[in-house]
Amino acid sequence: MEYLKNILSLPPIYYTFAILSVLTLFGALGTVMSRNPVHSVIYMIVTFFSLSAHYILLNAQFLAAVNIIVYAGAIMVLFLFVIMFLNMKQEAEEMKKEKIIYTAVITAVILGGILIIFLRRAEREPVNPLTYNSQSGMIEVLGRSLYGEYLLPFELISILLLVAMAGAVMLGKREAGERHF
Amino acid sequence: MQSKIPDIIQTVPLLNYVLLASILFIIGVVGVLIRRNAIIIFMSIELMLNAVNLLLIAFSSYRADASGQVFVFFIMAVAAAEVAVGLAIIVMIYRNIRSIDVGLLDKLKW
Numbered sequence A: 001m002e003y004l005k006n007i008l009s010l011p012p013i014y015y016t017f018a019i020l021s022v023l024t025l026f027g028a029l030g031t032v033m034s035r036n037p038v039h040s041v042i043y044m045i046v047t048f049f050s051l052s053a054h055y056i057l058l059n060a061q062f063l064a065a066v067n068i069i070v071y072a073g074a075i076m077v078l079f080l081f082v083i084m085f086l087n088m089k090q091e092a093e094e095m096k097k098e099k100i101i102y103t104a105v106i107t108a109v110i111l112g113g114i115l116i117i118f119l120r121r122a123e124r125e126p127v128n129p130l131t132y133n134s135q136s137g138m139i140e141v142l143g144r145s146l147y148g149e150y151l152l153p154f155e156l157i158s159i160l161l162l163v164a165m166a167g168a169v170m171l172g173k174r175e176a177g178e179r180h181f
Numbered sequence B: 001m002q003s004k005i006p007d008i009i010q011t012v013p014l015l016n017y018v019l020l021a022s023i024l025f026i027i028g029v030v031g032v033l034i035r036r037n038a039i040i041i042f043m044s045i046e047l048m049l050n051a052v053n054l055l056l057i058a059f060s061s062y063r064a065d066a067s068g069q070v071f072v073f074f075i076m077a078v079a080a081a082e083v084a085v086g087l088a089i090i091v092m093i094y095r096n097i098r099s100i101d102v103g104l105l106d107k108l109k110w
Helices: A002-008 A012-033 A037-057 A061-086 A098-120 A139-147 A151-172 B007-011 B014-034 B038-063 B067-097
Strands: none
Touching: A012 A037, A012 B007, A012 B014, A012 B038, A037 A061, A037 B038, A061 A139, A061 B038, A061 B067, A098 B014, A139 A151, A139 B067, A151 B067, B014 B038, B038 B067
């Protein structure tokens, strides 16, 4: 009863956080578990939107917008396009192998145990209200950081994207002969 | 400069975000392990990248430091490049073996 009273007295923002977290994990589980790849993509979009909502809660508006535009907009459309392009009719039967499932569960428990045990010990300084800058997620601060301190990585990223685009076109091109490798 | 701390930072401990990101990452790892469809394995990798993004943004926001969010920006750019090349490779594999089951790609097995 005491526990229930504690839960009911939580502030509304905590409920927002909890609901969004449940939605995120639901989408992630759906992505991994669903048999039809198109359903996986739709669950993944749910995950991305709820993650964007998390980013807005965390005062990172720019990255929330970029997350929706890049992930939910571009990358997921690419996934959906490839899935429909490949036209996979057969059902996946990989979930039936018990050995793989047991191995995966054991791995997950070990990895989760390690992560949670060690991250629980992570300490953090309390926020200092005098020096806290609530503008740190805004586009102005990020732009200054991106074009000042991180100018070289920013330029390298543009080269990487160019090379990836050329590589994707090269890989996708149909070549003469039987094999296309 | 004094400014208002967002509500979420005052009420929700950072540990909640750490746990959420850990669980998301583990779901991604399990997805890579149990699935044999190459596209779903790819989506699980995206889940892991997003878990890391969430963690970086949470830390960056709780410390009011923009560097973490710049790194998330870079991760997103790298993920976009990775997806473009990876999906091209998957399409090429499909053209050759008429399937994207990674269990069939065992020619290099010793």
